[in-house]
Amino acid sequence: MSISNCIRSLLNIKDPNIIFSDNCVSQETVKGKTTHICKAILSVNTPPHCVHCGCINENHSIYKNGTKTVSIKLPNASNISTILRLKKPRFCCKKCNKGTIAETTCVKPNHSISTNTFHAAILESKSKRSVKDIAKSLNISHTTVNNWLKSINEDFVVSRLSLPEHLAFDEFRSVKSVKGKMSFIYMDADSGNVLDIVQNRQLGHLKSYFNTYPKEVRDKVKTITIDMYEPYIQLIKSCFHNAEIITDRFHIVQHLNRALNSTRVSVMNDTPDSKTKLKNYWKLILKDNLKLDSNDCHHYRCYKHLMSESMIVDDLLRVDKTFEETYWVHQRLTQAIRNKNMTSLLEILNDPPKNISIQMKKAIKTLKKYETSVSNAIKYPHSNGRIEGTNNLIKVIKRIAFGYRSFENFRTRVLLICNTMVRLEMKSTH
């Protein structure tokens, strides 16, 4: 391999017309940074016709007229910023007297940053790093990276050709620029992979969004896991005719926990003597009763004697009769969900115990209202994995996207990381 070829493959330059000669690499300080300067010549033949007037080149009607040297930013080589200083030939047409400069594939016309750098930035955007970090590592400004993200947003789309059989809908606190606080996210319930995020989670907006999927694609969806947000149910009924609705297990437990917590707070206000105890050990109240430690005794601030976890809970339950009843109903319900015990769940929903708090009665009433989808939470395995998956992903991306004003760029980033985007051309061939 000649030196020229060696350098070209080192710098990953695909254009064979870029020729390096001996001693072409030197070091200079550019903007205070040590930089590799690689000098090269673009060696191309005289164009067969003039790009301006279209006349064919014969008898040297198009002639070479000097060169123009341009600096092209390449991705760092061995972690040192690298610039290709390329001498491009200039051609002139005798007929129209206009000049042209030869172009190379390694950079877009009128750009000073190589296409390799562009590809590197997009590849880097697939990892969970901030735009600022990516820009810094590639020696370009973060505005450039954001503009590139915007440009791929126009070229790439979410495929409308298929949907997973099991979907999950959720919402998240969106970026600052969005009018409504919450944005919509939907994902593959099995893998937890995000399929797309939608700025506006209002019913009308989501309906027209999902109608961009062909009916036969939507009809293949078998289950959709949601929280107890009413518009989602209407959305599913109008867009996904064959899908069963599952109320997310995590949300059911959360719903019940909230009811128990507010019961505890109202008991706290009624019994000043036990207020501190009830306030300090709220975690034990929510814990699965079977998992409470009854052997190990420790010192607790509110107790004079050594206490075990189950002793504390027993003591707290003695404070109020209704509170105790409510506690046990909460335990039975959460255990039924955890152990997938349909009979036990329906038993309580259909005939809730009388002596429980108003808050818990209300919570059970809500679950009863969504009985089918709540029992689907026991019938189907879907839900758990996705919660961790999405929450973490959104959190991480929001953290790295800190300062993002644009929802579109935020979305592009989420979809790049999730590999959900396909090229526009690919879509149009189908």
Ligand SMILES: [Zn+2]
């Ligand atoms: Zn011409």
